[in-house]
Each structure stands twice: as structure tokens, then as C-alpha cells.
Amino acid sequence: MALGRTLFSRKGILLLLLLIIVVIIAWMLLPQRKAPTEFLTATVEQRPLQQAVLADGTLTASKLVSVGAQASGQIKSLRVELGDQVKQGQLVAEIDSMTQQNALQNAQAALKNIEAQRAAKQAQLVNYRAAFTRQQTMLAKNLTAKADYDSALATLSATEAEIRALDAQIVQAQIEVNTAQVNLGYTRIVSPMDGTVVSVPVEEGQTVNAVQSAPTLIKVANLDTMTVKAQISEADVIKVEPGMKVWFTVLGEPQKRYEGTLRAIEPAPDSINNDTSSLTSASSSSSEKTAIYYYGLFDVPNPQHRLRISMSAEVHIVLGERQNALVIPATAIDHIDGKTSVQVLDANQQVTRRQVVVGLNDNVEAEIVSGLKAGEKVVLSQRSAADAPAGGTEPQ
Structure with a gap:
């Protein structure tokens, strides 16, 4: 009995193994489903x-003027402050004018002195001309010596020459007066244009020296119109040209578009202003070669003065x-x-x-x-x- 159960158990195991082998072979023979x-x-x-060319831009005033002093001296009064609106011809500063006033008075006195000398010579000329006329008449009648006639003629000619010399001196003296008046005018500094005071680098009471270079007293800018200088890479500059539509945004208002028209593209990069030798050296070494950019210029109205000098702009030049x-x-x-x-x-x-x-x-x-x-x-x-x-x- 025990032997029969053992044979049956072994037969069952063999059948089970055979069934497993058949299932495996069947699974391997079935077509595999492709993964989706x-x-x-x-x-x-x-x-x-x-389609646009992107460029980094910087805002500048459409016109910026440094108002300098052509006269040396102490700043007597400073009539404007940072941010003030000024008109063309408006007085913005005064320099102590005592030296210039004295120079003008000296020039005027010298002119008057020469004019007085000429008046005296003119009176003498009338007398010498009359004496010469008498000598000329008497000589014609043989009533005077030829030597007296020659002396009268010489005196008359010399006086006329002296008057001509004084006339030249009067012109020179008048020039000195005019120059002194101009120098006196330089002590009153006026604005050359309408605009906004954007810089005041001096203080009232400060002494300025205009001998070597004109010191800047204030800077006046026209902020009603701003100019954007966009750096266009050398790879993109050949794609753009004046007249193309341009728009940009600033960091403070990334959702607001300011639009304009490309006015000009500078023909040379800003690096041309550097020393020529350094440019040559840089171009000769490829390892030191830097990116080249050309400035594209366009203007944008700024009636509310929301745009300011040196703001950064993300510029899009529309191709x-x-x-x-x-x-x-x-x-x-x-x-x-x-x-x-x-x-x-x-x-x-x-x-x-x-x-x-x-x-x-x-x-x-x-x-x-x-x-x-x-x-x-x-x-x-x-x-x-x-x-x-x-x-x-x-x-x-």
C-alpha cells in the first residue's frame, strides 16, 4: 500500500513538471505584445x-548738456537745485565778478584816454592844416620861403599820421572793452536749453578755476524724449536696418511696452574709442577676443518723465x-x-x-x-x- 502511494506521488510530480514546461513553451511561442x-x-x-532680434539697451536723455564756467572765481550764488525745470537763457549761477568788473573799467578808461588824445590831435590838425594853407598861398606869391612851406607840410602830414595811429589804438581799445564785457558776462551762467537739472556737482561758495578747463556747474537734460542705445551683436546687426519697428520694456514695468522706430545704427562698435594699440593687440589674440556690439539708436516720447537716465531696457527689434x-x-x-x-x-x-x-x-x-x-x-x-x-x- 505504501509503495503504491509513493509511485503515485512521483507520477503526480512528473505530470506537474511536464505541465509547467508546456506552459512556458506556449508562452514563449505566443507573439509578444508591443509596449505602447x-x-x-x-x-x-x-x-x-x-520675429525679433533681442538686445540689451540703456536709456539716455535725447539731449544732455554740461553747463560750465568760463570765468574763474568763487560761486556767489547757485540759483537751481537738482530736479528743477529751467528755461533757455535762465540764470542758474553767478560767479564773483569783482575782477571782471575792474578789468572792464580799466579797458573803458584806456579807451577814453586814447579818444581824448585823438581829440587833441584833431584840434592840432585843424591848426596845422590852416597854417599849411597859408604857406601854400604865400609860396605861390613868393611871399614865403620854400623851407617854411615844407615845414608846414611835414607838420600837417605827421599830425594826420598820428591821428591814424590813434584810430588804430581806439579799435584795439574797443576790442579790449568788448572782451572785458564778455568776460564779465561769463560770471552770469545761464541755461543753454529748456530741460531738467539732472546734476549739480558744485556748491555755493566753492571756487572754480576755468584756466585749464571749464568746470561743470550743472547738467541740463531734455527728458521729454529719451534715446535708447541698444547693443546689437555682430551676428544680428546684419539683419537689422533703420526704419524697423522697435519695442522695449523696463525692469520696473515688465508688462508695459514702449514703442519706437530704429533711427540709426552706429557704423563702428563703441570699442573704437579705446586706444588703437590695445585694439590691435586684442584682435591679434583669439583667446582674448571679446564680443562685439553695435549701438542701435531710437527715440521714445517721455511726457511724464517715467523713464529715467541709465535705466536698463530689454529691446526687441522686429524683423x-x-x-x-x-x-x-x-x-x-x-x-x-x-x-x-x-x-x-x-x-x-x-x-x-x-x-x-x-x-x-x-x-x-x-x-x-x-x-x-x-x-x-x-x-x-x-x-x-x-x-x-x-x-x-x-x-x-
Whole structure:
């Protein structure tokens, strides 16, 4: 009895092992189910699109004048403060004018002295001319000696020459008076333009010396119009030209656009103002080569003076724009065998490749002129679900 149960147990184990082997072989012979593919897609949108060159900009006043002193001396009065509005010709400062007043009085006295000398000579000339006339008449009648006639003529000629010399001295003296008057005028500093006082680097009572260079007393700027200097890289400068539409934002108002028109592009980089030898040295060494930028200039109205000098601006120079463009990410575009195409995912999760014509393209977004319709989905990337990490995103 025990032997029978043992044989039955061994037979059962063998049947079980055989069944397991058959199941394994059957599973291996069955076709394997392919793991589903996940697609990262983007929807074709119809909306406005701009292609623009980005540049860093700095705001400056459209006109900035340093008002200096052409006269040396102590600042007697300073009539303006920082932020004041001034008009052209308005008195802004006075320098102690005692020295200039004395110089003017001396020049005027010298002029009067020479004019008095001329008046005396003019009176003598009348007398000498009469004496010469008498000598001329008497000589014609042989009533006087030839020597007396010659003496009268010489005296008359000498007096006339002295008067001409005094006339020249009077001109010189008048010039001295005019110069002294101008120098006296230099002690009254006036604004050369309408604007805002943006800098006052001196104090009342300070002594200024205008012998070597004119010291700056104030700086006046026209803040009604601001000029933006945009740094355009050498890679982008060949794409832009005067007349293009420009807009920018500032850090304090990133949502507000200020618009303008590109007025000019400076023909040389700002580094040209550096020493020539240093430029040559830098260009000869590629390891020391720095980025080259060219300034693009444009103006923007600033009636409320919200924009200020030296503000930073994020500038967009518009190369082209469309109001109703079909827009997709630029990364969806492929270039295969000289043809431009994209992969399109349909409602049945089937992918087809379709040729397209691209319009504006800033390497971030691209306009599709033909080949797609709004609402279609283009494939950005794809991968097998088996490759996806646990907890990964669902396919789009």
C-alpha cells in the first residue's frame, strides 16, 4: 500500500513538471505584445507672431548738456537745485565778478584816454592844416620861403599820421572793452536749453578755476524724449536696418511696452574709442577676443518723465510679424533629404510625416505657411512606455 502511494506521488510530480514546461513553451511561442509609444506633442495655434532680434539697451536723455564756467572765481550764488525745470537763457549761477568788473573799467578808461588824445590831435590838425594853407598861398606869391612851406607840410602830414595811429589804438581799445564785457558776462551762467537739472556737482561758495578747463556747474537734460542705445551683436546687426519697428520694456514695468522706430545704427562698435594699440593687440589674440556690439539708436516720447537716465531696457527689434500665423515650436521641424517636414499625430494615435513650408522662424517658434491646419498636433518627441520612468507623464 505504501509503495503504491509513493509511485503515485512521483507520477503526480512528473505530470506537474511536464505541465509547467508546456506552459512556458506556449508562452514563449505566443507573439509578444508591443509596449505602447508615448508622444510629446504640441497643438498648432493660430495667433500673432513676431520675429525679433533681442538686445540689451540703456536709456539716455535725447539731449544732455554740461553747463560750465568760463570765468574763474568763487560761486556767489547757485540759483537751481537738482530736479528743477529751467528755461533757455535762465540764470542758474553767478560767479564773483569783482575782477571782471575792474578789468572792464580799466579797458573803458584806456579807451577814453586814447579818444581824448585823438581829440587833441584833431584840434592840432585843424591848426596845422590852416597854417599849411597859408604857406601854400604865400609860396605861390613868393611871399614865403620854400623851407617854411615844407615845414608846414611835414607838420600837417605827421599830425594826420598820428591821428591814424590813434584810430588804430581806439579799435584795439574797443576790442579790449568788448572782451572785458564778455568776460564779465561769463560770471552770469545761464541755461543753454529748456530741460531738467539732472546734476549739480558744485556748491555755493566753492571756487572754480576755468584756466585749464571749464568746470561743470550743472547738467541740463531734455527728458521729454529719451534715446535708447541698444547693443546689437555682430551676428544680428546684419539683419537689422533703420526704419524697423522697435519695442522695449523696463525692469520696473515688465508688462508695459514702449514703442519706437530704429533711427540709426552706429557704423563702428563703441570699442573704437579705446586706444588703437590695445585694439590691435586684442584682435591679434583669439583667446582674448571679446564680443562685439553695435549701438542701435531710437527715440521714445517721455511726457511724464517715467523713464529715467541709465535705466536698463530689454529691446526687441522686429524683423517681421504676422497677425494670424499658424504657430508651432521650432523643435518640431525636421530637415530630411533637403525637405522640411513635421510629424503629425492623428486622433487614432497614428503618426505621419508631412512636408511644410516655414515662414517666420526665431528658433523658438515658427510660422507654418502651408502643410498644417490649426488644431492639429505635431510630434516633438516620442518614446516607448517601457522606457518611461515610474510615475512618468501620460502621453499627449
